Amino acid sequence: ASKYTAFPPIALSDRRWPSQTITRAPIWMSSDLRDGNQALFEPMNAERKMRMFRTLCAVGFKEIEVGFPSASQTDFDFVRTLIEGKHIPDDVTIEVLAPARGELIRRTVESLKGARRAIVHIYNATSKPFREVVFGLSKAEIVGMAVSSVKLVRELCDAQPDTEWMLEYSPEHFTGTELDYALEICDAVTEAWGATPARKVILNLPTTVEMATPNVYADQIEWMHRHLARRDSVILSLHPHNDRGTAVAAAEMALMAGADRVEGCLFGNGERTGNVDLVTLALNLYTQGVDPKLDFSDINSVARTFEYCTQLPIHPRHPYVGDLVFTAFSGSHQDAIRKGFAVQQQDATWDMPYLPIDPADLGRSYDSVIRVNSQSGKGGVAYLLETEYGITMSRRLQVEFSGEVQRHTDTHGGEMEAADIWNLFSATYLETT
Numbered sequence: 001a002s003k004y005t006a007f008p009p010i011a012l013s014d015r016r017w018p019s020q021t022i023t024r025a026p027i028w029m030s031s032d033l034r035d036g037n038q039a040l041f042e043p044m045n046a047e048r049k050m051r052m053f054r055t056l057c058a059v060g061f062k063e064i065e066v067g068f069p070s071a072s073q074t075d076f077d078f079v080r081t082l083i084e085g086k087h088i089p090d091d092v093t094i095e096v097l098a099p100a101r102g103e104l105i106r107r108t109v110e111s112l113k114g115a116r117r118a119i120v121h122i123y124n125a126t127s128k129p130f131r132e133v134v135f136g137l138s139k140a141e142i143v144g145m146a147v148s149s150v151k152l153v154r155e156l157c158d159a160q161p162d163t164e165w166m167l168e169y170s171p172e173h174f175t176g177t178e179l180d181y182a183l184e185i186c187d188a189v190t191e192a193w194g195a196t197p198a199r200k201v202i203l204n205l206p207t208t209v210e211m212a213t214p215n216v217y218a219d220q221i222e223w224m225h226r227h228l229a230r231r232d233s234v235i236l237s238l239h240p241h242n243d244r245g246t247a248v249a250a251a252e253m254a255l256m257a258g259a260d261r262v263e264g265c266l267f268g269n270g271e272r273t274g275n276v277d278l279v280t281l282a283l284n285l286y287t288q289g290v291d292p293k294l295d296f297s298d299i300n301s302v303a304r305t306f307e308y309c310t311q312l313p314i315h316p317r318h319p320y321v322g323d324l325v326f327t328a329f330s331g332s333h334q335d336a337i338r339k340g341f342a343v344q345q346q347d348a349t350w351d352m353p354y355l356p357i358d359p360a361d362l363g364r365s366y367d368s369v370i371r372v373n374s375q376s377g378k379g380g381v382a383y384l385l386e387t388e389y390g391i392t393m394s395r396r397l398q399v400e401f402s403g404e405v406q407r408h409t410d411t412h413g414g415e416m417e418a419a420d421i422w423n424l425f426s427a428t429y430l431e432t433t
């Protein structure tokens with residue numbers, strides 16, 4: 001049983017139905033080594049790629065897009081190293097991306113030779129501006145490209161029966177594509193792959209560039225979910241980007257609208273403003289009492305690996321992982337948290353003021369919860385002296401000493417660590433008596 005519960009657990013008084021919630025984890029696909037990697041100033045070298053791959057496996061990703069082998073020799077070689085070096089755990093499936101073009105598909109399938117299991121991910125441009133302006137192709141020609149590419153993948157895969165193959169298809173910029181046309185092409189791909197309930201096709205519907213509020217994406221996904229000709233033979237996948245800053249919300253709403261799978265990157269890395277942040281998405285589920293089936297119990301080490309591999313810093317206020325997210329500077333917050341910790345029982349339902357998650361669940365400690373600066377009140381000061389130095393102050397002393405702390409921080413500025421507070425406390429009360 002989880003110590004977290006979905007919020008709010010009530011139906012609104014003037015509505016007879018409760019708010020929808022997500023009740024199980026989606027299938028996760030990490031694109032850190034593809035969409036994330038292609039968006040870096042300096043794409044990862046082989047050593048960084050391997051380190052990221054191992055971390056993704058350790059976190060629990062079972063599907064990992066490891067590169068774009070027809071576009072990059074580094075990616076091709078990395079796929080070969082993974083396969084030949086037997087670095088892929090038995091329960092992990094690697095995935096590679098390829099455009100819907102014959103020679104590039106051949107090179108892509110070649111990179112996968114000898115894999116136990118693999119997902120070949122084919123995409124082509126389907127939205128109106130791409131069709132008309134970028135490629136000058138008709139709707140029928142675009143469908144023809146997708147179908148002939150899928151048939152080629154099928155033929156190449158059938159020639160390598162020792163590998164368990166899956167197909168993924170993405171109509172690029174799904175959210176900018178007329179829905180009935182997106183449906184037509186997705187149904188045609190499903191048919192061409194010969195998908196059945198036992199041999200599903202992954203249909204991945206990206207917001208290549210996020211351009212609308214999250215409910216619009218959810219509506220588009222729901223429409224596809226309801227209209228796909230062979231829904232029972234399809235894994236319906238999301239691929240939100242974060243151009244409007246709402247990728248997490250879009251993914252959550254689209255999961256409620258019927259999707260099965262989500263593609264994204266750790267800490268929201270990816271093109272422009274990033275892909276959807278899989279850490280936030282997973283931990284949002286966790287704090288609603290749903291097992292995300294990803295392990296972030298040592299989030300600091302995942303963050304360190306991420307920063308090393310991508311050479312990008314994580315923002316100090318990034319949900320769940322940022323340096324400051326378990327830190328309360330304001331006095332009233334500190335006081336409430338101190339009282340919360342005093343009554344919170346181990347494994348009881350988590351009900352802590354200002355902290356949506358127990359820092360210990362992420363391998364982070366309570367020590368950093370209370371920090372003291374000129375905005376802090378007596379609660380934080382009292383908490384630090386009690387937990388770090390075993391000093392329990394009377395209420396009168398708390399008020400008096402926090403005045404001293406405030407004078408000190410007003411004069412000297414900045415933040416006081418527990419040791420600084422202790423030094424001030426001893427200088428004020430112990431050394432003078």
Ligand code: KIV
Nearest residue numbers: 035123170172206208
């Ligand atoms: O954002 C996108 O559309 C993509 C596709 C290749 C899936 O990354």
Ligand code: ZN
Nearest residue numbers: 035206208239
């Ligand atoms: Zn993308």
